[in-house]
Amino acid sequence: MACPRIKKPWDRIPESEVTPESVYINRREFAKKLGLTGVSLAPFFMGRSQGAETARSPFVAPGTLGSSCTGPYGHVAEFWVKKWAELFPAVRNTRFQVKRTLTDERIFAGYNNFYEFTVTKQRVKDLVEGFEVNPWEVKISGEVKKKGTYDVDDLIRMGKLEERLYHFRCVEAWSANVPWSGYPLSQLIDKLNPSSQAKYVRFVTVYRPNQMPGQKRQRQYPWPYYEALTMEEAMNELALLTFGVYGHPLNKQNGAPVRMVLPWKFGFKNIKSIVKIEFLKRRPSTFWSDASHEYGFWANINPKFDHPRWSQATETFLNTGERIPTRLYNGYGEYVAHLYDENERQFFY
Ligand SMILES: Nc1nc2c(c(=O)[nH]1)N[C@H]1C(S)=C(S)[C@@H](COP(=O)(O)O)O[C@H]1N2
Numbered sequence: 552m553a554c555p556r557i558k559k560p561w562d563r564i565p566e567s568e569v570t571p572e573s574v575y576i577n578r579r580e581f582a583k584k585l586g587l588t589g590v591s592l593a594p595f596f597m598g599r600s601q602g603a604e605t606a607r608s609p610f611v612a613p614g615t616l617g618s619s620c621t622g623p624y625g626h627v628a629e630f631w632v633k634k635w636a637e638l639f640p641a642v643r644n645t646r647f648q649v650k651r652t653l654t655d656e657r658i659f660a661g662y663n664n665f666y667e668f669t670v671t672k673q674r675v676k677d678l679v680e681g682f683e684v685n686p687w688e689v690k691i692s693g694e695v696k697k698k699g700t701y702d703v704d705d706l707i708r709m710g711k712l713e714e715r716l717y718h719f720r721c722v723e724a725w726s727a728n729v730p731w732s733g734y735p736l737s738q739l740i741d742k743l744n745p746s747s748q749a750k751y752v753r754f755v756t757v758y759r760p761n762q763m764p765g766q767k768r769q770r771q772y773p774w775p776y777y778e779a780l781t782m783e784e785a786m787n788e789l790a791l792l793t794f795g796v797y798g799h800p801l802n803k804q805n806g807a808p809v810r811m812v813l814p815w816k817f818g819f820k821n822i823k824s825i826v827k828i829e830f831l832k833r834r835p836s837t838f839w840s841d842a843s844h845e846y847g848f849w850a851n852i853n854p855k856f857d858h859p860r861w862s863q864a865t866e867t868f869l870n871t872g873e874r875i876p877t878r879l880y881n882g883y884g885e886y887v888a889h890l891y892d893e894n895e896r897q898f899f900y
Pocket residue numbers: 659662663664665666667720721722756776804805806817818819820821822823824
């Protein structure tokens with residue numbers, strides 16, 4: 552069965568927003584810069600034929616890489632590509648702009664934190680192939696009127712899908728500019744009608760050790776992955792319930808079929824492959840704060856407070872390899888600064 556053709560999202564990005572560097576990446580320069588920062592270069596350049604590397608533009612539309620819509624970088628679930636053909640690509644909300652270029656999808660989708668599969672970022676894309684993302688249901692429970700089990704196909708239609716360019720920042724001090732497709736979580740919450748008792752929202756990732764080798768092998772972690780937000784954070788307009796990336800349904804390695812994107816918080820709050828959303832009276836713990844004292848509940852990005860293992864003053868931009876300054880709340884202070892005290896270390900780890 553042929554793959555539906557996916558419109559390349561960068562077709563829709565106005566010239567003025569994309570610098571020429573994004574169209575042609577000087578790989579050697581990029582490698583050198585990354586090398587200097589201590590990030591391994593291997594992920595981006597290995598495992599592909601050298602000939603193809605030089606011949607092909609760095610942008611490759613998912614779905615053009617292989618016969619089953621799965622390419623080396625774009626493990627898109629064909630089922631959702633077809634089912635959601637009329638929803639993608641979503642119209643871009645131009646209120647959200649990023650500095651610099653968009654990160655090449657082949658880079659962003661080839662360098663993943665998804666510990667359910669492996670801790671080796673460049674290997675996640677290879678291990679997700681057997682991960683089944685349809686059918687997919689999300690259970691809504693707790694202090695909320697419309698409890699129940701929702702098919703993700705119903706969930707995606709409960710809000711108005713849009714595309715947003717967000718700056719994405721991992722606590723490991725790398726960052727990317729990514730076009731996500733989703734709708735504000737607040738649109739779903741409004742429809743679900745939580746009670747006045749609901750003060751926190753908790754999310755849980757799927758538990759499938761047979762499809763997720765890391766859940767079997769890394770027994771030190773409290774699987775399945777779980778995260779949480781205050782109700783105020785969940786209702787903030789930046790909090791995006793996300794179903795797509797680069798103009799198509801999410802790649803499996805990016806958290807298909809549904810994940811959270813919270814651009815003012817470190818990457819680890821951006822929970823992937825969600826199967827449960829709970830409304831709670833009391834603050835629950837989170838996967839990373841239970842796994843390690845190095846991480847806390849808030850995890851807001853702030854260049855002033857260093858993580859025990861990574862300085863947060865600067866970050867490596869995954870596209871050009873540039874070292875760039877980290878911005879308070881990742882540059883989203885106008886939306887979230889009123890929620891926290893930027894001088895309190897507790898808000899950052
Ligand atoms: N379920 C789950 N969600 C997760 C993770 C994970 O290991 N498991 N890693 C987090 C971390 S540390 C980061 S940086 C981002 C990475 O998202 P990406 O691979 O789409 O860039 O996902 C976050 N969400």
